[in-house]
Amino acid sequence: MSLTLWNPESRSAPPRRSGMDDPGSEGRFGRFGGRFVPESLVPACEELERGFREAWADPAFRAALNQTLALYAGRPTPVTPAARLSAELGVTLLLKREDLAHTGSHKINNVIGQALLARRMGKTHLLAETGAGQHGVATATAGALLGLDVTVFMGERDMERQQLNVFRMELLGARVVGVSSGSRTLKDACNEALRNWVGAVDDAHYCIGSVLGPHPYPWMVREFQRVIGEEARGQCADLLTHGVPDVVVACVGGGSNAAGVFAGFVDTSARLVGVEPEGGAAVTFGQPGVLHGFQSYVLQDESGQILEATSISAGLDYPGVGPEHAHLADTGRASYVTMSDDEAVAAVSRLARTEGILPALESAHAVAWVLRAAGTADLPSGSTVLVNLSGRGDKDADQLARLM
Amino acid sequence: MSLTLWNPESRSAPPRRSGMDDPGSEGRFGRFGGRFVPESLVPACEELERGFREAWADPAFRAALNQTLALYAGRPTPVTPAARLSAELGVTLLLKREDLAHTGSHKINNVIGQALLARRMGKTHLLAETGAGQHGVATATAGALLGLDVTVFMGERDMERQQLNVFRMELLGARVVGVSSGSRTLKDACNEALRNWVGAVDDAHYCIGSVLGPHPYPWMVREFQRVIGEEARGQCADLLTHGVPDVVVACVGGGSNAAGVFAGFVDTSARLVGVEPEGGAAVTFGQPGVLHGFQSYVLQDESGQILEATSISAGLDYPGVGPEHAHLADTGRASYVTMSDDEAVAAVSRLARTEGILPALESAHAVAWVLRAAGTADLPSGSTVLVNLSGRGDKDADQLARLM
Amino acid sequence: MTAGPLEAHLRGRRDAGRALLVPYVTGGVTADWLDYARAYAKAGADAIEIGLPFSDPMLDGGTIQEASDRALSRGVTPGGLLEELSGANVGAPLIIMTYGNVVYRAGPEEFCKRLAEVGVAGLIMPDVPYDEVRGLSGAALAAGIELVLLAAPSTTASRLERIAAESRGFVYGVTVMGTTGERGALAESAGSVAVRLRELTTKPVLMGFGISTPAQAVEAAAHADGVIVASALMRRVIEGATPAELGADVLAIRQALDVPQG
Amino acid sequence: MTAGPLEAHLRGRRDAGRALLVPYVTGGVTADWLDYARAYAKAGADAIEIGLPFSDPMLDGGTIQEASDRALSRGVTPGGLLEELSGANVGAPLIIMTYGNVVYRAGPEEFCKRLAEVGVAGLIMPDVPYDEVRGLSGAALAAGIELVLLAAPSTTASRLERIAAESRGFVYGVTVMGTTGERGALAESAGSVAVRLRELTTKPVLMGFGISTPAQAVEAAAHADGVIVASALMRRVIEGATPAELGADVLAIRQALDVPQG
């Protein structure tokens, strides 16, 4: 059966400059994206798109966002040359340090953007889904900062596994609602958040945690994460003789940290590599489909039932992938590879010992690719490679201690 | 019995400019400080003092340190205006965000300085004591970064209570040695580290975690932490109409974060307030004494046996205090107050809910003082106050969850 | 566009003064699920909505989620359920309700063709709104499947106009800003959605979501052409009620609707 | 400065050709701890070092740490132990070993006066090196207490000179870069510390740290005027050996030292 979900030629789309631009009013990235939500939510998505377009064009909003990122969230995060590991691998390895951002990962960039936007749009409440709890904690944080109520939906199985993050969200004043349907994990939390949003659109903004969901989310979240790539672009220019690294690599769960860093380099000669977890590799092993409001590659069975992702890293445990990544894979502008759980764990340990940096298990997938590729045709000796270190590993220490 | 341990008039000391300067070759802060170590260690302390004086005067060393702090540790850390809490309290509250520094607290500033110095002095090994594990993790981090072996001494009781930090240190490649003597906590770990240093001075640098220990440590560690105060001074100048806050407040365990931030404001009109934990308040409840190589206020019984400190926050659980703080208390340039465990816990929760920042329990003591003092004569409405938020509270979530 | 057979059938009955009743059953919820559909038909259903279960039913409340989970854990597949429909002779026009991914996975052309083969008349996809459905309408048209669109209380006037114009079979008016699921009282929004739609189209307008009792059905049908009843029935199925008992439930609603109103 | 009584006593014996032996006991380690001291004296100790236990004995290895912990958990205090010494008539000059804080807490003047009152001759503070001891020497001098300084293998020539000049009673040569505690073999550094000190002073030079066996005592005394033996004895005390047994241990060392050396 061949799929012809979308014919880009037949639609009016804004001109593309680089492949990571405005996806137009229909939120299309090639044959992916769109707005697959119940009719009840369409007006909310349209309102959000309008709100975002206005805010994004408003220097005052940009200034407030930039100021909050700088004074509150700790931006810019540095780019760290990984001297000892570089020497061991024979390549120049740079690390974009999102692990140093407030709450410990790049997630904060997005939630601050969305929370400021929600406030501007007169919303008083934030809804969010969370898997391991990272995005939930980030949303609870942004809610506390701006005085917005926060409700976080979390699968009951995840709540059991991540009790500490539940406590953390509650400490930040958020209400955590357990989701008992389906596999009782992240994808079910997304469903539940969407269901809840339907009944609360007037006051509530649904704060999605990655480049997922109906238009304008994949685009908006990428724009809020673009700061990673823009900072890194300038920092690489300072650090590297050639200004631009040969390769830019990032882990891909939903794909927001990868989208953010790729956006800074998509118009350069840098190769872009997205690293999926073997157990949740939607680009690599998925088929085109529709989930949570968008068309993209999705892990699913023969009859279209969504499969559970099973990665060691909770933050990559998602059966879909942001539609723009599906498109970047289609066009070949970015390539997507998979790493195993064992490779990720080994990468945590290697980076900890050589550089004193404990990466999140998610981010360790990107490091793992460098460890595997260095010295091969994929990353020849002498290459320069920028890894987006999306988060810190403190959250994973418990799990790693049980594993190692 | 009156104590006349020291008569400052009788000694040659360098001229004091501000009260936080070079303590001279004998390491004296008024009647406190000194170098109370076994004769075997005196040459090592002298070598270290020489090494530090040379390095500190060497622009190349300063440049390497500054570069590492910037590119690796995430400096400068921002000063965040705490808008919502300020409004609630009627004062202008600024937070110096050491919680955003690599490894989650100000401890990294000091260990990077000492590790660079140790390498410069030809040492191949770092020794460190740790209580809850924060300084141990920081030292393990700096060791991994620079390729130095690290041995961390940790009381066996603390190892049981902080298994995750033990794992973290080991992941970073450090050897953690359990200490079974005495109360099997931090002070015993210090003893053991000093004992071990005696046998390893040629190759090993003892990396002390606060403004404690024999000269030159209290001075050197303060200098490595001075960056906090210097950054904050400039940042306050940008943020505040009067340039300088009315009060600068920090928690005091050994006193390094407080010393670091005070150093930036000691020559200004700012009042300096150090906040001790009720159960470990050496300045407030201690008597002059000698512990771990220096003279200062120490919690002790009638016959000079050292008492165990018992604070809810492991990082403040130390029966002594840096000698310079004892001196600042003597001269009145800084004042020292105590906060209870309950006040600290309440402050964690208040800051989390109003600003989306989960402070370390240690740092929460400083926040707690602001909560108590705001609107009183200690901190009248309309005042500006800078809190040094020395670290993040993720490490405490487990403990808080059990308490709350 | 001329009316398809489903729309013609419903128009005919509506124009004859009958309040339309479309009860729902989740395909595969039990081994004898088709008997529920047959019982509905016997009790006077004007059409029957059959849900093809999807793992991630974004617009469904707890009852239909549970029914879907039961069906999926029985190992049913969309293909297998459609196979069961083939020649089942339920006794009323059938409308398939399923989420977009089930359709896309099979391929819209193939899926619609297969629906037609097994005798299905209409298709509802709750997560494929007006804007996105356009990519599918060609396939549905080619296969003779009437694609039913939903209109919600939040739908703007201009959208409502287009939805009313492009929906086929009937227009599905969502009573409430929320998911499927029983509610104590009919949402206030129900009436206005119906009224707004009726002003725009002569197509049958059926209201659904949260219609649980005969009284609520009557209330919802007041400004519309009929009702869709789902969760209230599926709760009974989950509780173990037999096809005969469900038939009685539907009959009760049928009879309430048939009482001449005011 | 003229020699004090302790120094004079030790000089006298040394000059008579005797290798000096100073055994150690932790005050209060057992209820009958003074009997160990008496047994030492009877076995031929030239002086006896008595440890006043401190909670944080930075320069002590495991054995003396444990002895201190035992004494402290028996509830002893420095004041109480000194009280016990008063009039105890041990039979040899007594030297108190304790950490700086015990002295500072009491006040150096008061502490030294009290030592003198209870018949103590000397004082050793392992964590108060030459540079810091100056603040205390006035108090000691005034009370007639001889303040013994330590010299380590790492001590530089110029410091060694000053230490040799200012130490009173004797000079305590530390054999090894390490803590107190038994060791399998005498450190190589032991000899050179002794030789360097002997070149600088005619004061008695006693070596201590890690001297565990009669043979090690003989070896250590070869270049010095005598030895201090501590951990090896305290291990026996902790194991439960009686004062008589400890007396025998000290006697064995005494006898080995008394054998005329090559």
Ligand SMILES: Cc1ncc(COP(=O)(O)O)c(C=O)c1O
């Ligand atoms: C540290 C970290 N990295 C990566 C991810 C994956 O998300 P994304 O692919 O959207 O960057 C997560 C999600 O929780 C995360 O916490």
Ligand SMILES: Cc1ncc(COP(=O)(O)O)c(C=O)c1O
């Ligand atoms: C976050 C934090 N703050 C404060 C302290 C106390 O140390 P100091 O008083 O030296 O700043 C610690 C010690 O571990 C700490 O981890």
